[in-house]
Amino acid sequence: MATLQEILAARKLPELMTMNDGGAVAGIGGWEKRRVELLDVLAQEVYGVSPAPVPASWKLEEEAAAYADKAVEKRFTVSFDTPKGVFSFPLYLAVPRSEKPAPCILLMNFRAQIPDEYYPVEEILDHGFATACVYYEDVSSDDADMENGLAGCYSLAERRDGQMGKIGCWAYAMSRAADVLLEQPELRKDGIITAGHSRLGKTSLWCAAQDRRVAGCISNDAGCSGDAVTRGKLGEHIVDITANYPFWFSASYQRHRNREEQMPFDQHFLLAAIAPRPLAIGSAQIDEWADPQSQLLSCIAAGPAWQLYGLGALAMPQEMIPVDSALQDGAVSFHYRSGTHFLSRRDWQYYLNFFAKKLKL
Template sequence: MSSSLPAQQEKVIYDEAEIPKFTLPDPLVAEDGTKIESAQQWNETQRPYLLGLFEREVYGKAPAAPEKIEYQVTESSDEALDGKARRRQVAIQLTDDPDGPVLNVLMYLPKTDKPVPTFMTLNFYGNASIHPDPAIHLPEGWLRNNKEYGVEDHKATEKLRGQSQGRWPVDLILENGYGLATAYYGDIDPDFDDGFQNGIHPYFYAEGQKKPKPEEWGSIAAWAWGLSRAMDYLEQSPEIASDQVIVMGHSRLGKTALWAGAVEPRFAAVISNNSGCGGAALSRRRFGESVKRINTSFPHWFNDNFTKYNHNEDACPVDQHELIALVAPRPCLVCSAVGDRWADPRGEYLSAKYASPVYELLGVEGLKAEEMPSVDEPALSRLGYAIRPGKHDVMRIDWERYIEFADNHVTGK
């Protein structure tokens, strides 16, 4: 009988009736049982405590920023996309080592003399994949092989250009007065498990250190740290409204966007799309992708401490509604898709719902949806939730909602 136990434990739950009973930690109850009843208590005590728990037990603590950020504008045009946009390509040095990793940021900005609100995002296949514009630099680092995208031997070819453009409606973003800033996440840390020997991690090891300590940063925390370095640049750019930068991410980069929003207060708003386990979905539900499954398939994403919660979610001192609560009182939009059951759409909604009391404590609007919103009837409140038909992807309709959400809660259009 015991030999069948691991197989039973690995069974993927897709039925609400099979979800085990669980109790969520209350974000408004302190470690000693004290009720958090004021914004001051939250900001001075509870928020730092919860942030520390997520650093120690889930994502890992990242190092401080380099003392000085070095960057170089590698290409610039005020007549991009047939004269409709400005294009900027910027190389950001991520460490003090001139031979260290470089984050290459591509920006498309509407043609205006005013600083523009901007979506800051990471992409999966390099900047050239988001648009067929021949002026975009091809990525030079490691890429996941993809024959359809022209990636072989982990290297980009010209075939890569525009392969992901369906996820990036640059025209829609620009027409609505927003800029788009994007960078390839692999510039920060290539997305495969090599024991943290490549990417950003080795540049911060102590003498003799070979890998991060159990409480130190995994790849998601590294990608979030890279988003902060991009923000360092955007903050000093006169073309960007630096108080109106919205961090957005899809899938594993949706997890990254949420964590970046939690640790980086300069992001004005946070949008996660289909972020699932380790993102917006409640871990304790164990619906679709579980903690054990994600830690097994992607052992480099989280810190080593997080493996303690494989098949042991109830023992974790935090759950993902508290991650969303760490974004408060800033706007946060959680987006799901009906066909993406692996990411547990209901669990993503419930995270927003159970984060809502923190928003309300801080004197702003929480989630305006007592029940899970119907498909294509988004609740675009300050803490919002939307679910659409279709699969695990980013679609034009998603961007339409991101823009409406930003209009309502960031720019006040």
Template sequence: MRILLALIGGLSLMTSMATGEYPSPAELPSHPALPDPLVMFDGSRVATAEEWSEKRRPELKALFEQYVYGRYPQVAGSSQPPAVQSKVLFEDPQAFGGAGTLKEVELTLGPPEWPKIYLLIATPNNKTPAACFVGMNFGGNHLLVDDERVHVPETWMPDRYTGVVDNRATDASRGVEEYTWPLAEIVARGYAAATFHCGDIQPDRPHVREGMRATLPEDADDAAETATIMWWAWGIQRAIDYLATDPAIDPARIAAVGHSRLGKTALLAGAFDERIALTVANQAGCGGSGPSRHHEPKAETVEIITRNFPHWFCANFRKFADDPTRLPVDQNCLVALCAPRAVLFTAAEDDRWANPSGQFAVLRAASPAYELLGVDGLKADAMPAADAPLLGDGRLGFWFRAGEHSMTPKDWKVYLDFADRQWK
């Protein structure tokens, strides 16, 4: 009977999707286990790479848009992203003791009143074009280098960040968080890095139509309106639009990286953009690398995250707070959307809130999609001990370290080691 109900529910869902309509969360059937990424909602199994590409992958993307992150942005009524215009604000070819070049580029995404991205780029001088890690930072580029030329964000910012006064950043904190993006060490390893403040695209506060959210018409009843994490992921993709034109960057070796909520963002960007060859989700937790369905009593839940941060996800996601088993997708399906491209999850012993064991289970449950596409996923059967990274020969890696919720140079060493293994 349970199988029959699941099939009926799946057929109903497929019919609704075909007409552009979706069942409400309350109408979806319960599935306690992590969804099989290779099983369509009509119950049929995906057996070939062509079926995955033509049927299951588009279906999964549509479901994440409808029930978790909101629709992929269609700004100005167009399904095509706006053309990105660039202006180099400064360029220093003798940065990092002469080992690299540091520059900041202003990216214009549309009309003058739209937000602009201030992209800080570090590249090695002796290895171009270089593989590049791209991602957002929390407090502004000026925190990452002690350089008066670097732009200080002008948008609203939480007071908890270093140097913020009355919800505005100040230049008093230049260089105080260099450890979160250790640019000199990244360049010394032969890699490039590109980062910008998440608030350039969308300030991290609810209930205010600002940033890119302000470019869309307001619809209070739209339960799948583009939410903040989807906007941020879209912003990373616009940065990649520029990086793909920079002769110092290898567009075939782009890695998206982020910590915590920005790790959720990096994973979503990697799932939706096949130009991203490697994704690093650092301690990304619920709604990111951690499953919505889980049994870790100390981990954040759908109910808690949607209550505390309602703007990160679309309104539909909150409707699964009481019963996440009704979600037609889970985070293993988001990782599967990255297949056959590489993904690295990180976790920490003292960060149970981000659900380390659940993150490991997500990688294992995503592996069938990788195997279908002819590559190895996660080859390990059990979680590793702390500080023993699983980088292996597969496309999925796991780094579990001692310590707390943070992004450190120690983590970056593992990111770079993983990239070395993937790109030889």
């Protein structure tokens, strides 16, 4: 049986540590230049170019004690300027009562309900984290309508190459939510962690890769065009995801349908752009569409970025790790749980334990 290293070599991924001009990445300074190249190719070819950051303003709409008075819940309206006027969306925040600022997990979620089956607020608080949440369709609908919400504010219906899709919209809104969170004195300035599941795991990755203020990233079952390398993977491929959800991406992503071996990038570029900040990836056994092995291979392939900073990425297994186990000793965490495509309580336990250790809670 081939080892993971042999399987990865056979995938023939684009070189992470080679500059566009063919030169080798030299030290951290060279990596910072390479990171710009990675973000540029991902913007031009996959997610689209994000608008320049426009810092958000905020209004506190509601504040109340919660969870047996061990926390305070706040609800904000977040607003910022766009080419077509001011755009606003709601932001939820729960903060544990504490004498010192808390790190905050910022979740882009599929539903507006709080708490939610994907979002165990009280358990997150009990681990010492604050938590914030944005309902993704408060930003833009999850469909081909490019005229509503934030998509309409940037004339995305034109669908030009390099123009952002819905993932770009959601990721940009996450950064505007971070603007607000970074102004809250009860939150750690070095502790904003983005989080998301499935397509919103892709969103969490894209936000964290671009926004250096983000201290860490959680991506759960993001799979194709997210946290799994595309070359050689099982299940979903670009031809599938662009047929079913073309509006998530830039129109330019279509040209890589059935041409994955020729792409000048793969998804380990996205993971590596988050280095040296901690990154946690979750996979599920019965999720062939995402392909857990290709998620793990992506983490391994991205590892040299963390190693440049003197940080271990993750242990280098010879084969796929056992079900219901995790690799969490380095700056990159990978876990593989039983079950289907879902953001479960077990996933949250892996993420909370990892980031509690990384942030020294």
